[in-house]
Amino acid sequence: MKFNVKIPRHLKEAYKSELKDYRHCLLKNQYADAWYHLERSHIIGQSYPIEHTYSHWLMLRFGLMQKNTKEVFGQVLRLVVGGWKSFINHVPLGNTGGANVPPLKRMPIPNDIEKLIDTK
Template structure:
């Protein structure tokens, strides 16, 4: 069992970039694009407890902002279990973390994210 607590610096830069793009999209009221970047941040950070949990926290806030009960309830569930699963590196690779996706379903990684995660041995 691998225990991961700190995201590699290079990977963290990509994670932070997705969060920046999320915020920019949110400010422009481009909710679809904002959500897309939240999902990408979740994929990049899913193996690291802080980043994984923070992405789900932002997804919860996004659901609250939209008054979307399904998103809110789905994110509460993921906040309860997501962080400890990443701590023991038991996460479904590529899962975008949205409430419409089963929490343990593996998903195909976008090619650019697969390259990034492979570079930092996080895939």
């Protein structure tokens, strides 16, 4: 069994870039775009416990800010189980992480992210 502990540098840079874009959109009240970047950060970081958990933490905060009860409850559930599933390398790849999709559903990975993930 493979244990994921540390995200590779190239993925960490892409992850941080998505979070920067998220914050930028949030400051401009561009909430749909902000959410889009949170979803991308989730896809990039979902195989690594720290990044995966942090993406869900930001999604929870976003849900609270938007007063979206479904998102808040969905993120609480994901925060409880997401990190350890990353650690044991058992995540549904491509899942965008929001409460609008089933937590165990695999989804297509955007091409640019797939290329990053495939880079060793």
